[in-house]
Amino acid sequence: MSELITQPDKLxxxxxxxxxxxxxxxxxxxxxxxARLAEHLSTLAAEVERAADLSER
Structure with missing residues (x-):
């Protein structure tokens, strides 16, 4: 689980x-x-955070 917490920061x-x-x-x-890479990585970070939030429920 801690990997999901650190991954958004890295992304x-x-x-x-x-x-x-x-x-x-x-x-x-x-x-x-x-510019596309920056946008894509930001989107991935948000998705990983959302997935981590869902998995905590």
Whole structure:
């Protein structure tokens, strides 16, 4: 169960790193790629949190 608690934090940290790379990228395609990755990782973090909440019930 503790893995489900730490995973959203890791995913959010990875999303933040992707957002930073997006902001620093000079290539349009890379900016778009890292923007999509950041959004996807944030969504995954929310889903893992939701799953952990459901499993605690």
């Amino acid at each position: 959010r940290a990875d999303a933040a790193e992707c957002a930073l790379i997006r902001d620093l990228a000079t290539d349009r395609d890379k900016r778009e790629l890292f």
